[in-house]
Amino acid sequence: MxxxxxxxxxxxxxxxxxxxxxxxxxxxxxxxxxxxxxxxxxxxxxxxxxxxxxxxxxxxxxxxxxxxxxxxxxxxxxxxxxxxxxxxxxxxxxxxxxxxxxxxxxxxxxxxxxxxxxxxxxGQNNRFRGESTLLKRLVDQGKLGTVYHVKTGWIRRNGIPGWGSWFTSMEKAGGGPLIDIGVHVLDLALWLIDYPRPVTVFGQTYSVFGPKKKGLFGWGTVNDQGVFDVEDLAVAMIKFENGTTLILDVSWAAHIEKDRAYVQLYGEEGGVNMDFNAGKITLFHEEAGVPVDSVLYPERQNERLLLLQNFLDAAEGKEEPICRPEQGVYIHRILDAIYTSSRTGKPVTLDETD
The missing domain is CATH 3.40.50.720 (NAD(P)-binding Rossmann-like Domain)
Structure with missing residues (x-):
């Protein structure tokens, strides 16, 4: 029943x-x-x-x-x-x-x-996208070989959410785009490569447009009684124990060509690019020594429904949760290190206990 x-x-x-x-x-x-x-x-x-x-x-x-x-x-x-x-x-x-x-x-x-x-x-719903599940299978099947470098980001040109709302308050949000949308792409990238242990984190945050209270707001309404004390752009480099490196780039506001959310994996046997809004992933590899681009079109999936179904299956003891709490803790230790590195201007070394 x-x-x-x-x-x-x-x-x-x-x-x-x-x-x-x-x-x-x-x-x-x-x-x-x-x-x-x-x-x-x-x-x-x-x-x-x-x-x-x-x-x-x-x-x-x-x-x-x-x-x-x-x-x-x-x-x-x-x-x-x-x-x-x-x-x-x-x-x-x-x-x-x-x-x-x-x-x-x-x-x-x-x-x-x-x-x-x-x-x-x-609720890391982006793990349940059709592109994400296909890419995860490719990685787990060894199609890329050893992944040694990752680039990922979510950049907006004109997307500060609700200036003066809880989104732009460090006390209530914990940060700006890094913790808001950066957490999505960082989580997805690290899930794809099975969460290697981070050892060194270097990061820098910028608050260029938000404090000016003009332009590049994009989303929501302005609350003049609120504050903007978070970043509007963040970059980071993470080095892992196995030698893999990751570059992260996130923004709510920046003078860029267009909005983009993406994951790029660099493997010894192949590389791959996934843009969230493209509905496809592109595999870069070789056949008979010749560079080849293979475009793959996964089926569209209802990511929120699949997230809910996995949650219920886990509660019923039928499946393991795909988004586990220890992974969330792991992500937050990296986010904390990025903010600390930005404040101090120095790389942060993560201990075995972190």
Whole structure:
């Protein structure tokens, strides 16, 4: 008999819509409740998706014995504390990225999940793209040989989200594009190459356009009462124990040709380029000593639905979670090191315990 999963949504902002759409397509799942401090926003979501219970205090929602799991669609600074409470109350947790504000908070979430014996997953939905799953198979099958270098990035020309909102507050977001969109491509790139141990991180962040409060905002509305104390561009180089290197480039605002999100892998037997919006991956290799470009077109996949299905399968004990909490902690240790390197102007050496 198929288990019916009663799910609660904590946070009724825009990203909750993507999760609720996936729930509607998954027969095992039902959105039982939604919580948000803005009751009007929560009720609009509830009415649209037929959610029977609305709360303004998520803690009241967590008291429900008939609630099996929750999806956290909250500002970054609330992820750790709410996740720990939800796990401690006996709920499985799917948390939007980034996992937390920093590695210590992420570790507290992993520890809480282990203690509760519940599934904690981070919503790294880009792992479930058709291009990503195809590329992962190619790497795992050895089509590229040993991958020795990676370039990845998510660059926007005109995309500062909501100047003065929590997105542009270091206290509430933990950073700018590095922790907002950079976490997506960094996670994807490292998942593809099986998370080698990082040993040295050098990074630099820039805040060029945000503090000027003019131009290159692109997304959302300006809140004059808010702050902008995060970066709007970050670059980093990471060296791993096995000798592999990775270059990361992320921006919300920059004088560039166009927006782009990409992963490039350099292997001894072949290389590959994946652009998020291209719907294809290009493999660079040799045949009979002649350079050849092979273009592969994977099937389109509903990445949010596949994320939800893997979460439920993991909660049912049928599969391992594809996005594991220890990987989220690993990512945050690298992000923390990039910010530290930028502040100090020096490379950061990561110890065995990091």
């Amino acid at each position: 198929t288990q019916s999963w009663k799910i609660g949504i904590i946070g009724a902002g825009g990203i909750s819509e993507a999760h609720l759409a996936a729930i509607q397509e998954e027969p095992r799942a039902q959105a039982l409740a939604i919580a948000d401090v803005n009751e009007e926003t929560a009720r609009k979501r509830a009415d649209r998706h037929g959610i029977p219970h609305v709360y303004t205090d998520y803690r009241e929602m967590l008291k429900r014995d008939d609630l099996d799991a929750v999806i956290l669609c909250l500002p970054n600074f609330l992820h750790a504390s709410v996740a720990v409470e939800a796990l401690s109350s006996g709920k499985h947790v799917l948390c939007e990225k980034p996992m937390a504000l920093n590695a210590d908070q992420a570790q507290s979430m992993e520890d809480a999940a282990k203690q509760a014996g519940k599934v904690l997953m981070v």
